[in-house]
Each structure stands twice: as C-alpha cells, then as structure tokens.
Amino acid sequence: MKILVVDDDALQRRLLTGFLKKKGYDVADAADGREALAYFNQQPVDLVILDHRMPGLDGDAVLAEMKRLTPLVRAVMITAYGTVTTAVEVMKLGADDVLEKPVDLTTLLEKIQRIEQGLAVAEDAADVAETVDRKDLPINLVGGGPAMQEVISLVHRVAPTPWAVLISGETGTGKELIARLVHLLGPSSDGPFVEVNCGAIPENLFESELFGHEKGAFTGAAGTRRGRFELAVGGTLFLDEIGELPPSLQPKLLRALQEKRFCRVGGEREIEADVRVVAATNRDLRQLTTEGRFREDLYYRLNVFDIPLPPLRERKEDIPDLVDFFLRRYADRPVRFDPEALMTLSRYAFPGNIRELEHIVQRAVTLVRGNRIRERDLPPEIRFHQAAHQGTLAERLDAVEREMIQTALEKHDGVQTRAAESLGISERVLRYKMKKHGV
Numbered sequence: 001m002k003i004l005v006v007d008d009d010a011l012q013r014r015l016l017t018g019f020l021k022k023k024g025y026d027v028a029d030a031a032d033g034r035e036a037l038a039y040f041n042q043q044p045v046d047l048v049i050l051d052h053r054m055p056g057l058d059g060d061a062v063l064a065e066m067k068r069l070t071p072l073v074r075a076v077m078i079t080a081y082g083t084v085t086t087a088v089e090v091m092k093l094g095a096d097d098v099l100e101k102p103v104d105l106t107t108l109l110e111k112i113q114r115i116e117q118g119l120a121v122a123e124d125a126a127d128v129a130e131t132v133d134r135k136d137l138p139i140n141l142v143g144g145g146p147a148m149q150e151v152i153s154l155v156h157r158v159a160p161t162p163w164a165v166l167i168s169g170e171t172g173t174g175k176e177l178i179a180r181l182v183h184l185l186g187p188s189s190d191g192p193f194v195e196v197n198c199g200a201i202p203e204n205l206f207e208s209e210l211f212g213h214e215k216g217a218f219t220g221a222a223g224t225r226r227g228r229f230e231l232a233v234g235g236t237l238f239l240d241e242i243g244e245l246p247p248s249l250q251p252k253l254l255r256a257l258q259e260k261r262f263c264r265v266g267g268e269r270e271i272e273a274d275v276r277v278v279a280a281t282n283r284d285l286r287q288l289t290t291e292g293r294f295r296e297d298l299y300y301r302l303n304v305f306d307i308p309l310p311p312l313r314e315r316k317e318d319i320p321d322l323v324d325f326f327l328r329r330y331a332d333r334p335v336r337f338d339p340e341a342l343m344t345l346s347r348y349a350f351p352g353n354i355r356e357l358e359h360i361v362q363r364a365v366t367l368v369r370g371n372r373i374r375e376r377d378l379p380p381e382i383r384f385h386q387a388a389h390q391g392t393l394a395e396r397l398d399a400v401e402r403e404m405i406q407t408a409l410e411k412h413d414g415v416q417t418r419a420a421e422s423l424g425i426s427e428r429v430l431r432y433k434m435k436k437h438g439v
C-alpha cells in the first residue's frame, strides 16, 4: 500500500514517515498542500495522511481535490485535540478516519490496518462481481434507475463474501428488503434469516433474546431457550436498527462477533456462532460513534461493507415502476394512475420513502371506484404539498385555490350552492373560478 504523508511540521512528518517505513509501507511525504497535489497527480497513492491545519492549502482543500481526482483514495486526517465538530466535517468530506494530536503511533497503525483490510475487501468483491449474473434476483424488487442499479450491483458483489454488511438509509427505503437480498444471494441462502429489532427489545431482556438462556438463569427462566444468534447459525442474523443497541450490550455483541462463539445467559458451555451478520440503521452510526454513543470497534466490525440506500426523492425515476409494482400487489382489477397523478407524485418529497408510496397506492386503490386514479384521489398532504412548495406566489395561491374548490365540490357531490357556501364565496364567484381553473 502506498501512503503519502502531508504535514508542514517537519519533525512530525519525519516521525510518521520513519515509523510507517519501518512497518513496511511504501511511504512518500510532502511539506504542504501544493507539493502533495503535485505528487498525487503523478504517482498512484492508496492512502493519504493529512495534517488538517496547514498554511496555504489546508487539509480539507487538499483532500477535496484528491477525492475529485481519485474518489477511491483513502484518507486519515490529523486534527488538533478536541475539535470534534471539524472531525465530523472532515468525515463528510471523505476522510476515512481522524486522528488527534499528539499522534499516537499504535492507534495510527490500527487505523491504517483497518483501511488496508477494507481495500482488500473491495478488491476481492470486485473479482467476485465478474462472475455473478446481475439480472435474476430471488426477490421482487423494483430498481431500474441508476441509483438502485448501483445498490443491486453492490449487493451482488458483497453477498458471496463472509463479511459483515451495514445497510444505512432513511425509514422506508428498503433496508430490510436489501438485507434479505444479501442473504438470498449469499452462500447460506438455504439457512435461516433471523431478525432482531434492536429498537424493540427491552434492555433487560436483550441478552437472553440474543444469546438465549439456561434453565433457571434468572427468575422466570423456566426452561432452556435458544437465542436469535443460535437460531441464525448456518444463515444470516439481521440486526435491525442497530443504532438503538443499548451500550451495555455493545461489548457483548462485539465479543460474540469477534470470537464467533458465545454462552447462553447462565450457561457455561460455549456455543459456536458462525453466522453472516447484516445490520441496518436509519441513523448516522458514524456520528453516533463520534458522540460516544456507539462503540467504534463494534462499528468497524459491523461496517466492513457499507450499502447506503438513497431516499426515494433522489431516485424519482423509479416512481412509475414502483407504482405499477404496488398496483399489481394491491389491485384486484386493472387500475392505473393518470399522468397528472403520477406527476404530482413525482413532485412529492416522500419523507416515508417507498413505504409511504406503497401506502398511497394501497389507499388510492381501495378508495377509487373506477379504474383510473386521478390527482384528486391522492391524499391532500401530497396535493397541497405540491401547491405549497412549488412555483411563484401567484402559482401557489392558484394551486391552493384549485385544490380547495375541487375538494369542496367532491365533498358536496357537485352541488355548487353548498360548495360555494362551505368555501365562503358566492355561487357566481365559484363558477367563475371553476372556469378559470378548468374544474
């Protein structure tokens, strides 16, 4: 692995370079940002170790430029003690890790080894990718757009490996579905897929739930019980909402993962637990580690491979296919969405992502009488959301007016006198506005 050390402090630069050379790495160094970029432009570099504060081009700027040139370059940023906020920012910029001054060489070496391991995984996975067919998936899943294609290709690459996978994404983006896909495309697809919802199990029951217990281990433990870990042997253990795992259990889970063995609560015998682990989170786990709420070592253990799921608003190209998919699932007759209704959907932000879209389709199918779902059949939040968030003031007011008139007319079965009354306008004004809006 080729490492580039960038630091304006000559003493520290020499110290780091000497140390890493002694550890067998191929190391180059640069005294400032410009020199670093000049070198980077000419030689392949796998990892940069960057001082954050340097005169001229600072670490942020240098890293941003390197990432632009070579997105896969790995980086460790060296920052002044206690600057946690910048550490978070630096990670956002693409640094894999941050190290505080004064640099502890053992920690540095650990971090480098971790990055090295990740590089090896990525290379192996790329080899595996060549041999799998991308088309046939053992699960029903919509994802024709580029964002989902990327995800599916990532799943294909990582599924055959034994590495832990961390799926991250907002609520309803399909984390569980993707976890099942990892399982089904993996070597133990015949084995069980066992789910643990870390957010739903009370802390005092968690250990027994995960590892099981022996008879009489605690009051109420009438018989021996196998935990989820044991049930997942030969298959996949899906740790959902891993960010909610109580701190008291984090070291226990870590140990079981590291040693691939554990004991039931109240038990002496060690049980082999060779399971594939897939975790999911809708929180920023890395942020939780910087805040000290999630153990860093556990984070790295779970996140050997990261599959980020994009929110639906960033892959709107999939909306029409998803709508068709859910129509087939929920409609007992041929039903379709009007183009205007689809347009309205595509303008919506979907805070609940695919699950929210699923519910919208399900609701529309249930409520609509004919076989066409029109814009007005969509829930008001979605129609008004559009009205209230798009266009100029006049356009928005127009949209709101149109919306209210339509709703009032529907509510009063088209009786204009009553619709006008409920809107607080005269019938004459209502008719004028209906004409204006083409209602």
Ligand SMILES: Nc1ncnc2c1ncn2[C@@H]1O[C@H](COP(=O)(O)OP(=O)(O)OP(=O)(O)O)[C@@H](O)[C@H]1O
Pocket: 140, 141, 142, 143, 169, 170, 171, 172, 173, 174, 175, 176, 177, 178, 282, 325, 354, 355, 358
């Ligand atoms: N690509 C997809 N194609 C078809 N259906 C999907 C897709 N992704 C998700 N879904 C469906 O959307 C719903 C939500 O997905 P899922 O439960 O996997 O999301 P999640 O990310 O685990 O959500 P949460 O964070 O709330 O647990 C499910 O009914 C799932 O089948």
Ligand SMILES: [Mg+2]
Pocket: 175, 176, 240
């Ligand atoms: Mg879920």
